[in-house]
Amino acid sequence: MTSPDTPTPSAAGASASGGAVRRPTGTTFTRWLGAAALVGMAWLVLFGLVLSPDDALQKKGVRILYIHVPSAWLAYLAFIVTGVSSAAYLYKRTRSLIWDRIAGASAEVGVLFMGIALVTGSLWGRISWGTYWTWDSRLTTTAFLFITYIGYLAVRGLGGSHHQRARRSAVLALLAVLEVPLVHFSVRWWRPLHQQESVAEGKLDDLMLFSLFVGIVSFTLLYVWLVLHRQRVLSMADAVDDKGLDGALAARRAEQEVSS
C-alpha cells in the first residue's frame, strides 16, 4: 500500500491541530465488542492450551480445532459478506460506497482468517492424519478460495476512481461466487472417497463443545470488530483522496497564473 498524497493542512480540519486522535476508528460500541472478543479469545487460549483434556480419537490434535474451526467458519462468513455487500453495491437502489468498503474490509479479513485456517488445518492434519495435506474437496476449495480472494484484493488495488474500483471489484466478487460451487463440486467428484474431518466425529465432551462454541462466538465478534475498523480506515482513505483532490485542484488551477 502506498501512502496517499499528503493532504494540505487546511483539509486536515480541527483534529489535526491536536496531533494524534485518541480514538481514530473506535466507538463505545466497538470498544465493548473488542473487549468481549478479547475475553472470549483469552478463554479459548487458556482452555485450548491448558485445560482441555485430550480427545479419545484425536489426542492433542483437538486443541488446534478450537482455533481452526472458528477461523475457517469466519473466512467463509467473510466471503459471504463480501459477496452480499458487492451485490448490494451493484443493486442501483442501495448503491453506496459503504458496501464497497465493507466488501473490501471483509475480503481482507477473510483472507487473513483463511490463511490461518489453512495453516492450522494442515498442522492439525499432520497430527491426526500424519500428512499436511489431502486432496479433500473442502480443503481444496478453501485453497482456491484463498487464492481467488488474493486476486480480488489485487484488483481492488488497481486504482481508478472510487466508483470504478467499487464496480470492478463488486463484479469480480460476484464472479467468485459463481466459481466457488463449481470448484467445490468438481473437486468432490474428482475425489469422492475422502476423509470426513467432521468435528462431530470425535467424542467431545460438553466443556469442549462449549469452548468451541465460545471460539466461534468470540471469533465472530473479532471479525465484526476488525471489519468495522477496517471499513472506517478505508472510508478515511477515500476521504483523504477526496480532500487531496481539493488541494490538487487548487494547485492545478494555479498553473495558469504561472503560464500567462
Place this chain on the structure above:
Amino acid sequence: MTLVAVARLVAAKDLRIEWRSRVVLNQVMPFAALVMILFAFALDNDAALTRVAPGLVWLAALFSMLVVVQRSFAVEAADGALDALRVAGVRSDGIFLGKSAALALQLAVLEAVLLLAAVVLYQVDIGAGSIPLLLVTFVAATLGLSFVGTLYGGLASGASGRETLLPLLMLPVVAPVLIGATRATEAALGTNGASSSEGWPWVGLMVLFGVLFGAGGTLAFGSLVDE
C-alpha cells in the same frame, strides 16, 4: 448493431489479425509442442507419460491459452484500439462474445495439435469409439476456457500494465475445466481402465461451466473493461 453482428465483426477482426500475423501458428504452437516435450523430460518414464497424458494435454493447453489471451488483448492495447472500440460505441458484450469466439477457434486448433503431440510423443491410442466423447469434451472445455480467458484477460488489460494479474485471476477459475476435461479425456481414451461412461458427467459439468461463465461474462465484461 445487434449483439450477434458485433460479435461476428470482432471475431472476424481477431481471426484476420491472426491470419495476417500468424503469431499463434508460428509462436504459440511451437511453444505448446515444446511444453509437451519438456513434460517428457520432467517425468522421464514412458508408462507414466501415457498414464498422465490427458492431464498434460490440458495443462499445456492452459499455459498456451495464457499466451494467446495476452496476445489477444495486447493487439487491442498496442495502439489504443480498446479506447477506439469504446468511442465507436461497440457494445462490450459483443466484444466479449466476439473475442471469446476467436479465442475458442484458435484454442481448438492448439488443442488438436497438443492431442496429436500426445499421440506421437506419449504413445496415446485413440480408437474410433473414443472420438464422440473426445470431440464433445474438447468443444465444451474450449468454450469454458475461452469465456474465462476473455473475461479475465479483459480485466487484466483494462487496468493498464497489469497483465501479470491474468494467471492469478484466471487459473483458479478454470480449475474445474482442467479437472473435468482431464477426466473426460481419460474416460474417452480409456486411460487407467476408465470407461467412457465415466466421462459424460464431466462433460455436463463443463457445459454448465461454459453456460454460467458465458452468461456471466456477457453481463460482466463491460463493467470489468469499460471504464
Place this chain on the structure above:
Amino acid sequence: MAGSLEVGHPAPVTCHLTDAIGGTTRVGFTEAVSVSSVSVAVVDLRGVVAVQGGFPVLAGADLAVTRGEIVLLRGPNGAGKTSLLRMCAGLLPIERGEASVLGHDLTVDRTAVRRRVGLLGHANGLYGDLTVADNVAFWGATVGASADEIAASMRRMGLADRLRDVKVGALSAGQRRRTALACLVARRAELWLLDEPHAGLDAAGRDDLDATLRDAAASGATVLVASHELERAGALATRVVEVVGGVVRAPAAGGEVG
C-alpha cells in the same frame, strides 16, 4: 474544394448529420436519438473536474460549443487538452461539474454519446497487423458504414491505391495518421475530437485534413481540435480557446487567430 466535398462526404452522411442534430432518427441506427432543443449546444461543460491517476487533469473546465463550429484548443503541454477531448468522448469519468455532449448528460451515462463522436487521440487506434483497407473497413463497419462510404473515406485520405494492402505496422507515422483519419471519416461522427491531428502529416496530408474538417463542419458536424500548429489550425478554426491548468478560458489579447 467542391469536388472533394462530394468525394469525402457522400449524400447520406450530410443528411444523417443534419437529422441527428435536428432530433430525428439517425440514419443507419435502430434507436432514435432525441435532442430536447435544436438550439442546445453540442458541447456544454460547466465546472468539469476529471481525475486520472489521482491527478485532476480537468480542474473546472467550462466550454460551450454550438453546431458547425471548429474550435481550436491551444495551450501548453499537460494543460488538459487531451483530457478535455477524451472527456467529451465519454472516456473520462467526471468527478464534479456538469457535462452535456450532443444532448447526453455525461455525468449520468458516458457510453451513449460515444457512437456519435469520433476521436483521434495520440494513439491511432489501429491494428498494426491488419492492412490499411482492413482497418478502415473494420472501423467503418462498427458504425455500419457501407462499402462505398469506406472506399470514399480511403480515397479522401489518399490511401485508395498503393497503400491499401500494406500492413499498418509497416507504414510511416504520417501514413498511419492518414489511415486513422480515414477511419474517422468513415465513422461519420457528429462531433469530431482531434488531438494533434497534424502531427506527422506532410503538407498534402495537412491540406487533405483541413479540407475534410471544413467539409465536415459545413455539413453540420462540430469539430474540436487540439493543436500546436497555431497558424494552420488557427486559419481553420472559427474560434480559439486556451486550455491552461485544467480550465478553459478565452485566449489572451493578441492571441486571436483567424
Place this chain on the structure above:
Amino acid sequence: MNQWPYILVSYALTLGGIAVYTWRMLRRARSMAATVSEEDRPWT
C-alpha cells in the same frame, strides 16, 4: 510424535497473525485520523 510443537505453532500463528494485522490497521487508522476532519469520521 510430540504434538505440542504443532499446537503451539498453530496458536502462535493464529494470535500473531491477528495481532500483526490489527496493529498495522490501528496504526494506519491513527495516522489517517490525524489528517482527516471530524465530519469525515461520522462514527465519532
